[in-house]
Amino acid sequence: MNGKRMQLFRNHAVAWLYLLPAVFVFALFNYYLMLQGFFVSFFRFSIMKPPGDFVGFDNFVRMFSDPQLWRAFVNTLEFVGISFLFGFWGPIALAILINEVRHFKAFFRTAYFIPAIAPGVAILVLWKYIWQPDYGLANHIISFFNIPPQLWLNDVALVKWVMLFPGLIIVGGFNFLIYLAAVQSISTELYEAASIDGAGIWSKLRHIQLPGIAPVVGMMVILQFIGGMQIFDQPLIMTGGGPAGASETVIMYAFNTAYTGNDFGYAMAIVVTLFVVLMLFSYIQLRLQRTE
Amino acid sequence: MALITDNEYKMKKNKVTYGVIVAALSVGIIVQIFPFIWLISSSLKGVTDIFELPPRLIPKTFHFENYAQVFELLPLGRYFYNTMFIAALTIVLQIGVSTLAAYSLSKLKPLYGRAVLLFFLATMMIPEGATIIPRYLMMIDFPVTGGSLINSPWSLILPGAAWAWPIFLMKGFFDGLPNELFEAMKVDGASRLRTLFSLLVPLSKPIFAICILQTFLGVYNQFIIPLVMMPDSKQWTLMVAIYNMQASGNFGWHLIMVLLVISTIPLLVAFLFAQKYLVQGISMTGLKG
Numbered sequence: 058m059n060g061k062r063m064q065l066f067r068n069h070a071v072a073w074l075y076l077l078p079a080v081f082v083f084a085l086f087n088y089y090l091m092l093q094g095f096f097v098s099f100f101r102f103s104i105m106k107p108p109g110d111f112v113g114f115d116n117f118v119r120m121f122s123d124p125q126l127w128r129a130f131v132n133t134l135e136f137v138g139i140s141f142l143f144g145f146w147g148p149i150a151l152a153i154l155i156n157e158v159r160h161f162k163a164f165f166r167t168a169y170f171i172p173a174i175a176p177g178v179a180i181l182v183l184w185k186y187i188w189q190p191d192y193g194l195a196n197h198i199i200s201f202f203n204i205p206p207q208l209w210l211n212d213v214a215l216v217k218w219v220m221l222f223p224g225l226i227i228v229g230g231f232n233f234l235i236y237l238a239a240v241q242s243i244s245t246e247l248y249e250a251a252s253i254d255g256a257g258i259w260s261k262l263r264h265i266q267l268p269g270i271a272p273v274v275g276m277m278v279i280l281q282f283i284g285g286m287q288i289f290d291q292p293l294i295m296t297g298g299g300p301a302g303a304s305e306t307v308i309m310y311a312f313n314t315a316y317t318g319n320d321f322g323y324a325m326a327i328v329v330t331l332f333v334v335l336m337l338f339s340y341i342q343l344r345l346q347r348t349e
Numbered sequence: 350m351a352l353i354t355d356n357e358y359k360m361k362k363n364k365v366t367y368g369v370i371v372a373a374l375s376v377g378i379i380v381q382i383f384p385f386i387w388l389i390s391s392s393l394k395g396v397t398d399i400f401e402l403p404p405r406l407i408p409k410t411f412h413f414e415n416y417a418q419v420f421e422l423l424p425l426g427r428y429f430y431n432t433m434f435i436a437a438l439t440i441v442l443q444i445g446v447s448t449l450a451a452y453s454l455s456k457l458k459p460l461y462g463r464a465v466l467l468f469f470l471a472t473m474m475i476p477e478g479a480t481i482i483p484r485y486l487m488m489i490d491f492p493v494t495g496g497s498l499i500n501s502p503w504s505l506i507l508p509g510a511a512w513a514w515p516i517f518l519m520k521g522f523f524d525g526l527p528n529e530l531f532e533a534m535k536v537d538g539a540s541r542l543r544t545l546f547s548l549l550v551p552l553s554k555p556i557f558a559i560c561i562l563q564t565f566l567g568v569y570n571q572f573i574i575p576l577v578m579m580p581d582s583k584q585w586t587l588m589v590a591i592y593n594m595q596a597s598g599n600f601g602w603h604l605i606m607v608l609l610v611i612s613t614i615p616l617l618v619a620f621l622f623a624q625k626y627l628v629q630g631i632s633m634t635g636l637k638g
Contacts, residue, residue, distance in 0.1 A: 071541060072459030079450035079516065086484075086511040087472040088366050089492070094483030107490065151377075156351045157370055159358075165374055167624070172381045174616050178572050178588045179609040183388050186602055192400045194387060200403075226380060245351070248579065252354045258366065261352050287478030290572060294592060308478035316577070317484050324482055332479045339474060 091332070094325050102322035109322065116326035126327065128302055129310040132217070137285035138304060139221050145281055147228035152236035153266060166237065169229035181294040184223045185210070188295075210296050213303045220291045220304060235273060241270040275346050282342075283335050301315065307331055369632040392416075392606035399602045412603070419607045422600075423590065429615075435502045435575075436568040439509035440561055446510045447560070451519035452545055456531055466520070469513040485510060485577050504578040509568065515560040522556040523549065562623045569616060587612050 096108070098116055103109030120126055155165050187194045188209040207281050209219045256264070289308040292298055298305035298313070300334040307327065315324035357363045387406070391399060392415060394408045419425065450469070454462050488498040498504040526549070534544045550557075572588040579585065585593065591608050594600040 068457070069460045072453045072457035072462075074466060075449045075453035075457060075541075076459060078446045079469065079511075082446060082507070082511040083469055083472060083513075085492070086487075086508040089476060090480065090483045090487055090508075091475060093487060094479075097483070097486060102486075102590075104489065153352075154370055154374055157353060157367065158374070159367075165378070168378045169381060169622070171617075172385065172494050174620050175385070175613045176588060176616060178568050178570070179612050180384075182591060182605060183384060183609055185595070186391065186606070187384070187387070191403060192404065197403050226384065228377070229381065240351075245354075248354050249356075249545050250350060251424045266352065283389060283474075283476055287476050289478055293573070294595075308481075312481065313543075315485075321482065321486065328479045328482060330477060335476050336474060 062244045095329050097322055098325040098329050102320070102325070104321070105320070112322065116323045117330065119323060120326060120330065125302065125305075126307070126310060129305045129307045130348035132302075132304065133286055133288065133306045133308075135217055136221065136288045137282060139217055140224065140285045140288070141281065143221050144224035145277075147225060148230065148233035149270070151228045151233050152270075154241050155237060156240045169233065171229070172227055173233075177290060178294065180223055180227070181291060185295050188219055192303050203349070211300050213300055216296060216300065216304045220295055232277060235277070236270060239270040239273040240266060272346075275342075279339050279342050282338065286331065286335060362380055388539070388606055391603060392610045394603050394606075395603050396603060399606075415603055415607050416611075419604050419611070422604070423525065423594070423608075425611070426588075427583065428585050428587045428590045431584055432504065432569060432588075435505050435509075436565050436588065438502070438506045438566050440564050442506060442510040443562055443564055444557065445513060446544075447512075447515040447519055447589060448550075448557075451516050452521055452549060455520045455523035456514075456544075457541065457551075466516075469516050472511070473513045481573055481577060488578060498578075500579050500581045500584050502584065505568070505571070505575060509564070512564070512567075515564070518560060519553070519556055522553060524554055558623055562619060565619055566616065 083267055092280045099111060099113060100112045101112050101115075151169060155162065155169070190196060190206060190208050190211060193209075195209060200206070207215060210216055212219075243266060247269075248261055251261050252267060287308050288306050289312065292304040292306055292309055296304045298309055308331070311324040311327040311331075314327070315321045318324075353363050353367055358367065390408060393411045393413065394415075395410065395412045398408055398410075398412075428626070454466055455460055459465070464501070484504075485499075488504040490496075491498055498507075522603055530548060530552075531544060534548055539547075569586065572592060575584075575586045575589045576592060582593075591605070591612060594608060595605050
């Protein structure tokens with residue numbers, strides 16, 4: 058009896074040995090990292106002599122009376138809204154359409170996926186060039202429609218739309234592949250049966266395909282929201298937050314507060330709060346999905 | 350067969366609908382490709398041509414020397430080396446750590462294994478933007494050992510090991526491997542380590558290919574973190590170099606376009622190699638479910 062228990066213990070111990078490297082790096086670079094960040098938010102953090110003066114919840118309270126932060130927050134929400142308008146439906150529509158193709162499906166799939174391979178930074182810089190008001194392609198193209206040249210990235214009203222526009226063009230990518238797999242996994246008999254019952258294309262779309270991919274779509278909504286709330290690369294590369302703070306996002310504001318303003322404590326307070334908000338949102342979303 | 354079933358396809362009016370779909374998709378391809386054509390065209394323009402109005406699609410003269418010029422002006426070899434060094438080591442570390450963990454969770458079944466899996470997966474909910482500043486603070490004064498990892502590629506490589514996605518993918522894949530094979534190894538008296546290397550690894554080539562590809566893509570595209578962690582120009586990665594060049598205002602657009610074209614090539618190569626594993630992998634993860 059003792060020998061068997063020893064054997065069991067040994068088995069589990071060895072299994073844990075294999076887990077240890079991963080557990081160690083995760084504990085250090087994820088959990089400890091966030092704890093350290095959380096810790097810093099309670100201080101007027103000083104790089105010279107860490108951690109600096111303890112200020113309790115001051116950093117958090119300060120967030121409520123910071124107009125620039127609120128502006129960044131509203132901007133970020135606008136970005137999220139636009140990203141759902143532009144970037145969300147494209148891959149789904151594309152997956153549905155490509156699913157219909159009978160010959161050369163692989164060709165279409167590849168042709169749409171390849172443009173998504175270009176490095177994100179490269180795409181952003183390319184479009185920064187295209188949106189150049191003086192010599193860029195965009196103003197040239199709209200001149201064909203007799204629309205006067207625009208300031209694009211320098212236009213307070215247009216800048217967010219302009220910044221996310223490339224996302225509308227590039228519909229292929231990993232999201233598209235995931236949707237394609239989801240659509241393709243729907244049993245073809247369902248279409249046959251519906252067809253026999255006299256269902257048209259739109260009806261099949263609404264009653265078979267969309268419900269069929271709904272779980273995947275639900276998951277992507279959460280991911281898109283979380284990603285959208287943290288948009289930072291686009292404004293950093295294309296406008297640096299301008300014009301007049303119109304494209305400054307929450308993360309960008311926190312970033313500048315830390316590196317330019319040297320106020321890591323406040324920056325971390327912002328980041329921690331965002332983290333909590335996103336966690337709450339994801340949790341609520343998941344609960345809602347489960348009850349459906 | 351899908352929205353237009355095989356029987357319906359025979360009807361003329363549905364053939365028209367089908368034709369419209371294919372036409373729309375084909376036009377869409379042109380729209381997708383067009384920015385890249387513009388990119389390549391711009392990279393071959395002369396220093397004044399890029400400002401000329403109206404902008405033309407095909408450059409007046411092809412300035413192939415732009416490419417040579419960029420190589421002369423910038424230590425591209427250095428940037429490329431920096432990027433690849435970080436990518437290679439991150440991949441080795443991450444795949445190594447993840448394989449051991451996934452092997453354990455899937456085949457060795459440790460106690461509290463489910464809790465550990467949750468421990469790993471929960472980290473995927475941490476928004477990336479939230480980690481930039483804490484990571485910087487951690488690298489300035491690294492815990493326990495002290496010292497700074499700023500301007501060291503290890504500031505990117507070490508945290509790169511802690512990504513839950515490969516563990517999740519691998520575990521899913523390993524779970525799908527028939528247990529009889531592993532039983533047979535056990536009966537033969539093979540150690541767990543030997544089972545790992547001589548049975549599991551050879552069988553798991555598709556999932557390794559996917560994980561390696563995704564990690565490579567992630568590291569290659571990383572831009573904010575290397576920008577913050579390694580400001581020294583000798584340590585720049587390709588993406589950081591691109592950002593700094595276009596932000597400096599001194600580097601002509603035509604040369605920047607050259608940089609962009611060059612930076613796309615390694616990814617194209619990587620994807621052409623791994624194309625077939627990708628679609629296989631997506632269906633394997635069961636995400637379609």
